[in-house]
Amino acid sequence: MRVHIDRDRCTGSGQCALLAPEVFDQGEDGLTVLLAQEPPEETYDDVVQASLTCPTQVITVTD
Numbered sequence: 001m002r003v004h005i006d007r008d009r010c011t012g013s014g015q016c017a018l019l020a021p022e023v024f025d026q027g028e029d030g031l032t033v034l035l036a037q038e039p040p041e042e043t044y045d046d047v048v049q050a051s052l053t054c055p056t057q058v059i060t061v062t063d
Helices: 015-019 041-053
Strands: 002-005 024-026 032-034 059-062
Touching: 002 032, 015 024, 015 041, 041 059
Parallel strands: none
Antiparallel strands: 002 059, 024 032
């Protein structure tokens, strides 16, 4: 799995960081910071849930 974030469209809601803190964080500007572009397999479900929950749909998950 690979994860990408479009930080230009991120509004900093923080849902991703709450759902998958091993993969996402929030920077000082409040926008999402990707901690793991290729997250560990045990976080896959949380990463997918974060991408579905994102209000601006800025998280892209690919195999």
